[in-house]
Amino acid sequence: MPASLFAPLTERPSLNRVLLRTLVVIAYLIIFAPVTMIVVTSFFSQEIVSFPPTALTWRWYVNAWDKPEFFRGLLTSLQIALIAAAIGVPIGTAAALAIVRGEFPGKQAISALLLAPLAVPGVVAGSGLYMFYVLAENALDRDIKATTEGLVAAHVLLTIPWTVRLVVASLQGLDRAAEEAAANLGASPFTVFRRITLPMMRPGIVAAAMFSFIQSFENLDLSLLLVGPGRITLPVAMLNYLEFRIDPTLAAVATVQILIVGVLMVVTDRFVKLSRVV
Amino acid sequence: MASLMIESLTKRFGSSIAVDGLDLKVREGELVALLGPSGCGKTTTLRMVAGFLPPTSGRVLFDTEDVTRLPAHKRATGMVFQSYALFPHMTAAQNVGFGLEMRGLGGAERQTKVEEALRLVRLSHLGGRLPRELSGGQQQRVALARALVINPKLFLLDEPLSNLDAKLRAEVRVEIRALQQRLGLTTLLVTHDREEALTMADRLVVMEGGRVRQIGSPRELYDAPQDAFVADFVGRCNILSGRRENETGFRTESGLVLPVDTAPNERDNANAFALRPERIAIQPGANGDLNGAVEAVTYLGSQTEYHVRIGREVFVVIQQTPGADEPLAALKPQDQVSLAWDRKAPRLVPQTSL
Numbered sequence: 001m002p003a004s005l006f007a008p009l010t011e012r013p014s015l016n017r018v019l020l021r022t023l024v025v026i027a028y029l030i031i032f033a034p035v036t037m038i039v040v041t042s043f044f045s046q047e048i049v050s051f052p053p054t055a056l057t058w059r060w061y062v063n064a065w066d067k068p069e070f071f072r073g074l075l076t077s078l079q080i081a082l083i084a085a086a087i088g089v090p091i092g093t094a095a096a097l098a099i100v101r102g103e104f105p106g107k108q109a110i111s112a113l114l115l116a117p118l119a120v121p122g123v124v125a126g127s128g129l130y131m132f133y134v135l136a137e138n139a140l141d142r143d144i145k146a147t148t149e150g151l152v153a154a155h156v157l158l159t160i161p162w163t164v165r166l167v168v169a170s171l172q173g174l175d176r177a178a179e180e181a182a183a184n185l186g187a188s189p190f191t192v193f194r195r196i197t198l199p200m201m202r203p204g205i206v207a208a209a210m211f212s213f214i215q216s217f218e219n220l221d222l223s224l225l226l227v228g229p230g231r232i233t234l235p236v237a238m239l240n241y242l243e244f245r246i247d248p249t250l251a252a253v254a255t256v257q258i259l260i261v262g263v264l265m266v267v268t269d270r271f272v273k274l275s276r277v278v
Numbered sequence: 279m280a281s282l283m284i285e286s287l288t289k290r291f292g293s294s295i296a297v298d299g300l301d302l303k304v305r306e307g308e309l310v311a312l313l314g315p316s317g318c319g320k321t322t323t324l325r326m327v328a329g330f331l332p333p334t335s336g337r338v339l340f341d342t343e344d345v346t347r348l349p350a351h352k353r354a355t356g357m358v359f360q361s362y363a364l365f366p367h368m369t370a371a372q373n374v375g376f377g378l379e380m381r382g383l384g385g386a387e388r389q390t391k392v393e394e395a396l397r398l399v400r401l402s403h404l405g406g407r408l409p410r411e412l413s414g415g416q417q418q419r420v421a422l423a424r425a426l427v428i429n430p431k432l433f434l435l436d437e438p439l440s441n442l443d444a445k446l447r448a449e450v451r452v453e454i455r456a457l458q459q460r461l462g463l464t465t466l467l468v469t470h471d472r473e474e475a476l477t478m479a480d481r482l483v484v485m486e487g488g489r490v491r492q493i494g495s496p497r498e499l500y501d502a503p504q505d506a507f508v509a510d511f512v513g514r515c516n517i518l519s520g521r522r523e524n525e526t527g528f529r530t531e532s533g534l535v536l537p538v539d540t541a542p543n544e545r546d547n548a549n550a551f552a553l554r555p556e557r558i559a560i561q562p563g564a565n566g567d568l569n570g571a572v573e574a575v576t577y578l579g580s581q582t583e584y585h586v587r588i589g590r591e592v593f594v595v596i597q598q599t600p601g602a603d604e605p606l607a608a609l610k611p612q613d614q615v616s617l618a619w620d621r622k623a624p625r626l627v628p629q630t631s632l
Contacts, residue, residue, distance in 0.1 A: 010506040124285045177363035180330055183350040185377035185428060192351075195376075 029059045035258060042251035049248065060252040070253050072230075073237035080148070080233060081216035084155035089209050090161025091156070094200070099164070100171040111164075120159045121219030129154050130225040146228020154226050158219060159212030166211065170204025203272040214261055279429040280340040281306045282327065285456050287336035289322050289488075293453045296322040298488035299336070307462040309455070311469055311479035313511070319488040320468045321436060327466060328434055329353045351380075356430030360437040362421040364409040370420045371396065371405035377428035395427035398457070415446050422454070426461070433463040439474060444515040451477055472512050474498065484508050491630075500554075507630040516558075516593050518551045519629060528626060532590035537567070540619040548626035555596040557623040560584055560603050566616025570608055586615055592619060 014145070045055040064070050092114075098104075099111045117125065133145040144150040182196045183189070220235035227236050234257065238250055282304040289297040298320040304310045312320035325331040327338055329350030337346045345353055355376075358458065364373050375392045383391070396402045399419035409417055418438065438454070439447045455478045458465050469475050475482050476496040484491040484499065484507075492499060493510045503509035506517050519528035527535045528551045536551055564570075570588035577599065584595040595617065598608040609615065 175361060175363060177359045177361050178365055180328075180350070181357065181359055181363035182365070182376065182426075183330075184328060184353075184355060186351050186354070186380035187376075188351055191380070196365055199365075202367075230452070 022070040038251045039256050042248050042255045044065070044248055047247045060248040062245075063249045064252045064256075067241075067249070069232060069237045069240070070234065073232050073234035074256070076231055077217050077234040080151055080155055081213045083152050084159050084216045085209050088156040088159025088212050089154070090165050092160045092208060092212075093167050093205055095160070096164050096167035098141070111114060114164045115161045117157050118165075122219065123197060125157070126154070126222040126225045127225055128220070129157075133226070141188040145226055146231065148231055151223060151226050151231065151233070154222055155219065158215045158222065159208075162211045162215055163205075163208040166208040167201065167204045170201055170207075174200050178194065206268060206272045213264065218257065219262070279306050279462055280580060281464060282432055282466065283337075283339040284323070284327070285337040285339070287323065287326060287338065288328060288334045289319070289331065290334045294550065297326070297333075298474050300488075300490060302490070302493070303440050304466060306464050307459075307463040308480045309463075309467060309478060310460055310481045311467040311475040312481060312483050312485055313469055313475040314491075315511070316470060318485040320470075320483075320485050322488075323485075324434055324436055324468045326354050327432070328357055340610060341385060347482055349627060353432075354400075354428065355432040355434050356425030356428055356432040357436065358418075358421045358425050358438045360440055362409075362417045362418055362441075364420055364424075366409055369406050369408055370401060370412065370416075372410070373420055374405075374424045374427050377424065379430065391427055395423040398426070399423045414441055414443075415450065418442065418450065422457075426457075426463075431464070433458065433465040435465065435467040435469075435481035437469055438467075439469075440471070442609055447474075476512065482512070484511055486511075503552065503625060505627045505630045506550045506601060508553060509625065509627060512595070514555050514594065516551075516553045516555060517629075518591060519549060521549055522626060526621065528624070530591055534589050534591055537619070537621050537623070538624045538626065540626060547628040550629040551624055551626050552627050553619060555583070555594045555622040558593060558595045559618045560586065560595050560606065560609075561598060561616045561618070562609060562613065564614035564616060566618055568617045570615060570617065572611050572613045572615055574611060575609055582608065584615075586617060588617070 041049050042060055043055040043056045043058075044053040045059070046053065093111075095114055095167050099107060099114075130145060133150055137144050178200065179192050179196050182192045187195060218235060219233070220239060223236055224239075227233055232240070234253070238253055241250060282302075284300055284302040287297055287300040288295070288459045298321060300319070302310070308508050310428075312323060314320050326333050327353075327627045329345070329348060333346060338343055339345065340353070364370075365376065368376065371392050374395050374455075375388050378388045378391055392405070395400065396405050398498060399422050401416060401419055401423065404412060404416060409420070411611060412420065417440070420436075435454070439450055442450060450509065451474060457463075467475070467478060479496060481493060482496055482499050483493050486507055491511075492504045495504075496512075499512045503512065503515075510517060518528075518530045518534075518536070520528055522540055523529040523535055525540050526537060528538050528540070529535050530551065538551065568588055570586045570593070572584040573587050573592060574583075576583040576585075582599045584597070586595055597606070
């Protein structure tokens with residue numbers, strides 16, 4: 001966003017400026033309204049949400065805490081997201097390096113392929129994976145669907161396109177002269193990579209890790225068919241709950257989810273200015 | 279310090295040729311500048327000397343050692359990059375210490391040398407800063423210190439001043455030259471700025487299209503260019519096409535006969551007349567051999583530039599700015615003037631078209 005947007009006004013604002021500001025405010029309202037609504041309603045005491053609230057309460061949070069599927073779902077989601085990011089980010093980073101630095105036939109095609117999962121609807125990819133897992137189970141004679149490994153493998157697919165996209169962007173903006181300078185000073189190619197290239201890529205990699213984690217953590221559609229008993233992720237647990245009841249318990253769970261993602265973004269932003277990378 | 283020998287160095291990129299059979303020797307302690315327009319092959323040459331680019335053919339020698347196939351990190355050259363190429367995640371001191379670290383120099387010894395190098399470029403107080411916390415001029419000095427601290431065999435400068443503002447550039451130019459002479463650094467400088475090349479270099483190599491046009495001292499190139507390209511590239515020049523009329527005259531294409539002593543620089547293919555603007559004397563009034571009218575007067579402070587039309591030719595004349603009460607000071611467009619020069623001043627050179 002242009003910095004001038006919020007610069008102090010020294011003269012009467014022109015009509016264009018007023019219009020622009022209004023649009024920006026509306027855009028923010030649209031983005032934040034649902035989030036705010038969820039957080040606010042999680043404290044309403046009545047079961048069917050209606051305005052104004054009759055009273056404010058913590059009881060939906062207590063209720064969510066009492067339901068083991070939510071807490072277990074949270075743990076499962078955190079676990080899956082961490083493992084998926086830990087696997088996907090190195091793979092995506094290596095792929096990004098190959099795409100930006102390498103010269104090989106079919107580079108364009110591979111680059112497109114790595115970004116492709118972003119364009120496929122999650123349910124479609126999930127169904128495809130489900131069928132693939134069934135075939136693989138028959139061939140290998142072992143369980144894949146409804147296992148942690150199967151779910152992690154699926155979520156790695158979510159993390160790779162994000163990582164490739166972010167790390168490619170950070171590599172393209174990297175000053176190659178710094179690497180040449182290091183070689184000039186006596187650093188071998190491996191040392192150049194370890195001491196210069198990798199640290200310079202760090203903002204891109206950190207951002208990629210965060211986005212990968214969030215992608216996995218809040219994924220519903222891809223996971224829907226792949227989760228198994230005892231390994232329900234939080235979004236799937238929430239959907240299951242919704243099939244039987246509609247009360248602010250879900251809002252309470254969602255608020256916790258928003259809080260986790262929010263804290264993660266703030267912490268990441270302290271190390272890497274996200275606005276510079278994304 | 280070593281000397282540098284470049285032997286018929288050639289670099290092709292596909293079907294285009296970037297450097298075409300370059301021969302050059304840089305003596306120990308000498309500063310040689312590669313000067314030319316962009317795309318002339320000067321940067322490609324420097325990159326081959328540093329080891330960043332493999333030559334298609336030819337050899338590069340440091341003293342008698344053939345380094346043509348040696349990778350960059352084993353060549354021990356100290357290079358200053360156009361963008362400075364500082365490591366953004368390391369402090370100034372860490373940047374300077376990096377080369378020493380690569381040489382296995384540890385702890386106290388390294389620190390002493392880093393401090394020494396920072397003192398050399400007058401940055402002792404800023405060693406703890408990150409590059410982004412330094413001004414452009416300071417970053418440039420960190421880059422200098424980093425290249426020098428490793429005691430390189432060869433000092434390589436790639437357009438080192440082009441990112442500085444004009445005033446700073448003039449200062450740093452003098453500083454680098456003084457440092458280079460004091461430390462006796464064998465230096466290869468790449469630049470497209472003729473003033474930089476003329477003021478800093480012991481010898482200049484004017485390049486164009488991957489080939490050497492002329493090699494010589496700044497004075498030789500300025501006063502005795504071998505062709506019109508060199509004449510024009512190393513300084514402002516009046517260049518007029520035509521042919522030699524006789525031993526004392528050159529006839530331009532428009533038929534104007536210009537006085538010149540042709541004997542000392544007679545060349546069969548000399549079809550251009552080259553004369554520096556400051557070698558022309560200008561007098562008010564149409565009472566000389568070459569009379570014309572002033573077209574423009576441009577005040578440049580210490581100097582003044584006049585454009586004078588004689589027939590179909592326009593001459594650029596540059597003179598010390600006259601005092602306010604001198605007759606020249608009153609010159610304005612349309613005024614009649616006469617031009618004159620020493621017959622030995624002009625050069626007759628071949629026009630150059632590749």
